[in-house]
Amino acid sequence: MYSDLNxxxxxxxxxxxxxxHGIARRFLQEGMNVVVNYHSDEHRSExxxxxxxxxxxxxxxxxxxVQADVAREEGAPKLLxxxxxxxxxxxxxxNNAGIESRHPTHELPLxxxxxxxxxxxxGVFLGSKAALAHFVERDRPGCIINLSSVHxxxxxxxxxxYAASKxxxxxxxxxxxxxYAHRGIRVxxxxxxxxxxPINAEKFADPDARAQTERMIPLGRIGTVEQVxxxxxxxxxxxxxxxxxxxxxxxxxxxLYPSFERGDG
Numbered sequence: 001m002y003s004d005l006n007x008x009x010x011x012x013x014x015x016x017x018x019x020x021h022g023i024a025r026r027f028l029q030e031g032m033n034v035v036v037n038y039h040s041d042e043h044r045s046e047x048x049x050x051x052x053x054x055x056x057x058x059x060x061x062x063x064x065x066v067q068a069d070v071a072r073e074e075g076a077p078k079l080l081x082x083x084x085x086x087x088x089x090x091x092x093x094x095n096n097a098g099i100e101s102r103h104p105t106h107e108l109p110l111x112x113x114x115x116x117x118x119x120x121x122x123g124v125f126l127g128s129k130a131a132l133a134h135f136v137e138r139d140r141p142g143c144i145i146n147l148s149s150v151h152x153x154x155x156x157x158x159x160x161x162y163a164a165s166k167x168x169x170x171x172x173x174x175x176x177x178x179x180y181a182h183r184g185i186r187v188x189x190x191x192x193x194x195x196x197x198p199i200n201a202e203k204f205a206d207p208d209a210r211a212q213t214e215r216m217i218p219l220g221r222i223g224t225v226e227q228v229x230x231x232x233x234x235x236x237x238x239x240x241x242x243x244x245x246x247x248x249x250x251x252x253x254x255x256l257y258p259s260f261e262r263g264d265g
């Protein structure tokens with residue numbers, strides 16, 4: 001769909017499953033080269049499926065798999081090095097890797113708080129830092145896409161650590177978008193709502209739980225990974241060349257306070 005993406009290179013963190021996997025697949029369908037990051041060996045098999053599908057015999061490889069922990073300082077440089085060594089450059093960096101868990105805040109263990117912030121927020125900082133340094137050192141434009149959540153805006157009781165991390169991603173992204181706009185570096189967030197991903201599979205398999213969630217969505221349905229990936233492709237493309245510092249909500253209207261949709265209150 002976006003011819004300008006053909007031949008460009010992207011790094012996608014947390015791309016072995018879920019949204020990251022879908023974004024990497026869409027980028028590959030657009031003709032891009034992709035560094036597919038996975039966290040540990042148990043996640044490699046799913047990442048390998050992309051390599052098996054898009055790396056064809058007799059043609060240059062378009063997928064490279066890289067194990068890295070995005071919450072550690074050495075993770076992002078490892079991913080950047082893979083992009084440069086395998087594909088000779090970098091055009092788009094997607095900070096997707098994230099975790100969540102449920103805890104009443106008064107029972108939230110400090111190590112869970114710290115791990116959630118490390119992956120969801122520090123990981124975004126470290127990935128963005130590596131991408132920004134690359135673009136600045138080469139005096140060239142670039143694109144950074146950070147996965148936040150509807151919970152960058154909507155409070156989420158018993159998920160205070162997750163909401164705090166996503167709120168941080170929002171303001172961090174806006175800040176660096178402002179800081180680097182004069183260099184032609186665009187930074188945006190995608191804020192997904194309720195999406196059909198493995199992390200939600202058990203919940204949405206329960207008809208009552210699914211119906212309860214759907215009632216919170218003005219469009220009345222759960223979103224798909226492909227819909228989020230389509231937003232990522234648009235943000236990566238020149239079609240969005242005048243868009244920076246914003247959050248694109250892919251949520252069926254969830255962030256619009258659907259309890260007020262009938263004008264009550």
